Amino acid sequence: MRLEELATYEIIEKRRIEDLNSDSYILRHRKTGARVTLLSNDDNNKVFTIGFRTPPKNSTGVAHIIEHTVLCGSREFPVKDPFVELVKGSLNTFLNAMTFPDKTVYPIASCNDADFQNLMHVYLDAVFYPNIYKTDKIFKQEGWHYEMEDKDSDLTINGVVYNEMKGAFSSADDVLSREIQNSLYPDITYGIESGGDPDVIPELTYEEYLDFHRKYYHPSNSYIYLYGDMDMAEKLDYIDKNYLSNFDYLKVDSEIQRQQAFDAPREIHKPYSILEGDSMEQNTYLSYNFSVGSTLDRKLYVAFDILDYALCSAPGAPIKKALIDKGIGQDVYSEYDNGLQQPVFSIIAKNADAAQKDEFVNTIREVLEQQVRDGIDKKSLLAGLNFDEFKYREADFGRFPKGLLYGLQVFDSWLYDDNSPWINVEANDTFAQLKEDAKGRYFEELIQKYLLDNTHRTVLLLEPVQGLTEKKDEELRAKLEAYKASLSADDIDKIVRETKELKEYQEQPDDPEDLRKIPLLKLEDLKKEADKFVYELKEYQGVKILHHDVFTNEIDYISFVFDLKNIDAKYLPYVSVLKKVLGMLDTDKHTYGDLYNEINIYTGGISGAISTYTNSDDVTQFETAFEISVKVLHSNLDKAFELVQEIITSTRFDDTKRLKEIFGEQYARLQSDLASAGHQTAALRAMSYISPAAYVSDCVSGIGYFRNLEQLIRDINTEEGAKQIVDTLGKLSRAIFRADNLLVDITGTDKEYQGIPENSKKFADSLYTDTIDMGRLEIHTSKKNEAFKTAGQVQYVCRAGNFASKGLRYNGALRVLKVMMGYDYLWKNIRVIGGAYGCMSSYAKNGDSAFVTYRDPNLKNSIDVFEKAADYLRNFDDDDRTILQYIIGAISDLDTPKTPSGKGAYGLTAYLCNARMENIQRNRDELLGTTKETIRSLADYVDAFMQDECLCVIGTNDKIDEAKDLFDNVEQLVNR
Structure with missing residues (x-):
């Protein structure tokens, strides 16, 4: 059947898009008006x-809660969590859902035809x-509910989205x-927290939540996108x-309104929480924010990203340099968000003082006026482009496919104009x-129009308040x-009963007949052979x-890989500084x-990494290894080698003013990153207590x-300290960047290999x-079991250890255990019952293993769950279908399609790890051969790594204080 023969759809447009090597279609479903776009091509990652x-209409998070809950059972798949059942037993290359300020999307991807059809169906x-x-109960579990174990318990609020x-x-x-988005668009949907404000989420009623679904989740309000190699x-x-x-067709009023431009700029002050005792100085965020045209302006959509680079994002860019030179903020950066109908451009100084606002x-x-007057540096524009x-x-x-x-980029225009899905891709x-345009004054005119003359702008100050989290927690406790x-005895009994009923619902196993309705591939559908690594060691x-x-x-x-074996461990932090x-x-x-401009004019970027290979x-x-990687069009190969050579052999480390700026920027970014990715931070720290490889990673x-x-x-x-830092960086460079430490790694065909040997020798x-x-x-x-306090409202809890040190050899079935x-x-125990947003485990080939929670309201309860994991495995008694699900899920994770650069990285890792295909194939065979008995035997691995009792928690004052006996050391994550 051809698309033209589908009487149920009207073809609005059909044409070839050479940029994407695709045939494109815009269609409309005749009966309901559902919007459809297609990109048909030869990509098997569909x-x-x-x-x-x-x-x-408000910040109750209803759109976000709907996104979670529609994936908790449906007409044809009535199990409690079809999403999880799919993740367990699908070869998907992507499976998730996302809530944005004005839309909710449900994307899936798979290279397997049958799997793709199954995912689409569910x-x-x-x-x-x-x-x-x-x-x-679905609403209560994923959204919010009152919770009381018995009538004498404290009344609390729990729920996955809430946490x-x-x-x-x-x-x-x-x-x-x-707050930036809210400041610019206070009267429309962009001024509302679509994810949900925890203070407001408990105002959402069950009926309001259902009404939201009834209104918006209708085909007449839908956007359907298909991409890849399939029978469209x-x-x-x-x-x-x-x-x-x-x-039937339903007229749905879901149009995204535009914010009327402000008559005059606005100034807004908002608080954020820091710990008691944290410094109030240099802890304010200053931001200057602009509403920038329309995302339907295809040229502006890209142009402002180039301006973002040329004005502020690039090192040495004029706004960044001017602010840093004046000591306004430790980290100065800009952001351009063109995923909204009215895009936002912001310039931000982090770790500044409120008193610096006017300056x-x-x-x-002043800088913008100078750029318009004298012209933007053409080289910066060319580099950004x-x-x-x-x-x-x-x-x-x-x-990501x-x-x-x-x-996702198609939605940036399609959502606001049915006939313009392709303008930004x-x-x-x-x-x-x-x-x-860059040869003329186009970009200068953009500055004048959208930044200097634009009254639709705000100055937003995010200011620190000591103990704000604790104060809000206390207010919530008092309110509850x-x-x-105020509740009657009957009301209290009802909450206690509903708490019990919800937990019974959560713990009740699904009907086996319902589970079998979830589509599942067969074992024979899975590839038996492990991906072969591709490399040839040559010498020139x-x-x-x-x-x-x-x-x-x-x-x-290209990667320039330098062995770090001749560097004392005490210098590892300096090695990381050198990389940065x-x-x-x-x-x-x-x-x-x-x-920086030279790099971006001639290459696709130069980056550094410090990696460990077991x-x-x-x-x-x-x-x-210290690795410097560059990607470059083959025509610019010589220039790429020259630039890397210049960087590692002629960098001037004696500019202590610039070093201070870089250190301050790094500090400001790490200050946020370590807390927001607390699960990764805690896991790495906990493993560093006993694992030399993890210790290196924690140090860098x-x-x-x-x-x-x-x-x-x-x-x-x-003066003395600065001299030592400069001297150490210089010595490290001379100790690391030596020919006897060097391996040149190149991914490309023989055509791309031409010129590599000669350039490598010269280098x-x-x-x-x-x-x-x-x-x-x-x-x-x-x-040194540790707890690190933050001003946040949740925990990241990790128990780690090593099974290999107890004599256990890595088994491919551990990948199945990770899925399980x-x-x-x-x-079930951490997320569904405990209310945490996430939970995970890891088992590395060197034996390093961990259980971790993410955005967790609990601490001790989660550790208790970890402690009982081995018993769960020893008593494991699920059927063969369930085990097959876990096997498929593990294979899916293992067989994520590799990009060309990813294939090269796979081969480099194999070489540096001294890996052999027979061992990789053995691990895959072990995975595919996992049985009930195998899973039970993995309890020994969990026992083995849990014996090390390595514990690290990043979390709140209250929870850490309640569990302080568990830690050898308790301190603030950020010492200011």
């Missing part, structure tokens, strides 16, 4: 998305026929982004016959036009106590070159600003690095040769 315009049934109307948003409201950066007509016919045709604004305006165009053409989004990212002509006191005049023969479309992916300052300081040839033959041994990127950075910031403010000859003794890398760990823990035992 994508389906159904979305709805969902503008909220998601369509979920959004149109959810079980939310059959029981309010998720308490975590989101704990991050100052998240609060800032939300077959898919659309299925969607019509099974879902859309069951509905902050005046400085920005080339960098964005490189990313667009490369279309490498890591583990490119069809998924295209789909079809961008080659836009880049060509902007390159011509007063509410409980003494230089080792690792070549990965992979098609890259004329892009060279290279490319951000002047060299003998360029200022750091010019250097030896497959002896997991107690590992290599640590975790709490260990953060503590050393605090000391470096103090040291660089003294190696330029490296340091003088004798530098920096010791040897020897790691000595020590266990994350979507069965931990999911």
Whole structure:
């Protein structure tokens, strides 16, 4: 069947989009008016998305709660959590749902045809026929509910979205982004918290929640997107016959209103919480924010991203430099959000003082006026354009399918104009036009119109308040106590009864017949062979070159890998500093600003990393490497080598003023990142107590690095300390960047390999040769169970250890265990019953293992759940179908499609880990052969790593104080 033969759809437009190598279609479902777009091409990583315009009227989080709850059972799939059942047993390459300020989308992706059809079926049934109307327990579990174990218990509030948003409201950066949007659009949906304000979420009633679904989750308000290699007509016919045709047209008022422009700029002050004793100085966020046109202006959509780069984002950009030079903020950056109908451009100074507000604004305006008067640096514009165009053409989004990212970008215009889905993904002509415009005054005119003359702007100050979280928690406790006191005995009994009923509902197993309704692949559908790594070790005049023969479309992916074996462990924090300052300081040839532009004009970016690689033959041994990676069009290969050589051999480390700026910026970013990604921070820290490899990682990127950075910031403010830092960075460079430490890694075909040997030899000859003794890398760990307090409202709890040290060999079935823990035992006890937003586990080949929670209202309760995990496994008695689900889920995680650069990285890891295909295949066979007995045997692995009793928690004052006996050390995460 051809699309033209589908009588149930009207084809609005059909044309070829060469930019995306796709045939595109815009269609309309005749009966319901459902909007449909298609991108048909040869990409086997297929994508389906159904979305709805969902503008909220208040901050109860109703759109967000709906997003969670429609995936908790439906007409054809009446189990309590089909989403989890799918994750367990699907080969998906993406499976999730997202709530935005004006829309909710449900995307799925898979390379397997049958799996793709199954996922699409379950998601369509979920959004149109959810079980939310059959029981309010789904709403209570995922949204919010009052909770009391018995009549003498304290009255509390729990719920997954409620706790998720308490975590989101704990991050100052998240609060800032939300308040910026609210400040510019106070009268429309963008002035409302679509995710839900924890103070307001409990105002949402069950009926209001159902009414929201009735109104917006209708085909007439839907947007359906299909991408990839499939029979599009077959898919659309299925969607019509099974879902859309069951509905009549409904006029849905979901249009996203525009905010009327302000007559005059506005100033707004908002608070955020810091701990008692934290400094009030240099702890304010200053932001200058502008409403910028329309996301339907395809040229402006890209142009402001280029302005963002040229004005502020790039190191040495004029606004960033002017503010830093005046000491306004430790971290100055800009953000451009074009995912709204009315995009937002913001300039932000983090870790500033409120008293600097006027100077902050005046400085920005002075710089903007100067840019308009004298003209923007053409090289900066060209660098920004080339960098964005490189990313667009490369279309490498890591583990995320490119069809998924295209789909989300399609919504940036389609949501506001039914006939304009492609304007922001079809961008080659836009880049060509902007390159011509950059020769004139187009970008200067944008500054004048949207930044200098625009009255629709705000100055927002996010100001610290000591103990605000504790104060709000106390107010909530008092409010709940007063509410409980006002309740009758019958009312209290009802809450106690409903708490018990909800837990019984959560713990009650699904009907096996209902579980079997969830579509499931067969074991024979799974690929038996492990992905082969591709590399060939070559040598050219003494230089080792690792070549990965992979098609890259004329892009060279190059890594310069330097062994760190000759660096004493005490220098690891300095090694991390070195990674961060290279490319951000002047060299003998360029200022750091010019250097950054050169990089982005000629390459797709240069980045650094410090990585550890465990030896497959002896997991107690590992290599640590300093890696500098560059991606470049083959035509610019020589320039890429020259730039990397310049950075590592001629950087000027003696600019202590610039070093202070970089340290301050790093400190400000880590201050936020360590807390907002608390699960990763806690897991790395807990494992560092006993794992040398984790210790290295903590020293270069975790709490260990953060503590050393605090000391470096103090040291660089003294003459002696500054001299030591400069000298150490110089010595480290000469000790690391040597030919005898070097491996050149290249991903590309033989065509991209041309020129690599000669350039590699020339590069190696330029490296340091003088004798530098920096010791040897020897790691000595020590266990120190810790708790780190933040001003947040949730916990991140980790128990870690190592099973290999107890004589256990890595087994491929541990990947199955990861799926089981994350979507069965931990999911049920930590998320469903405990109310945490997330939970996970990990089991590395070197034995390092961990249980972790994310945005968790609990602490001790979660540890209790961890402690009982081994018993759960020993008593495991699920059927073969359930085990098959876990196997499929594990294979899905293992077989995530690799981009060309990802294939190269896989080969590099295999080489540095001394991996052999027979061992990788054995692990895969163990995974595929997992049985009930295998799972029970994995209890020994859990017991083994739990014996180490490594505990790290990042969380609130109250919860940590209640559990202080568990810790050897308790301190604030940020010492200010």
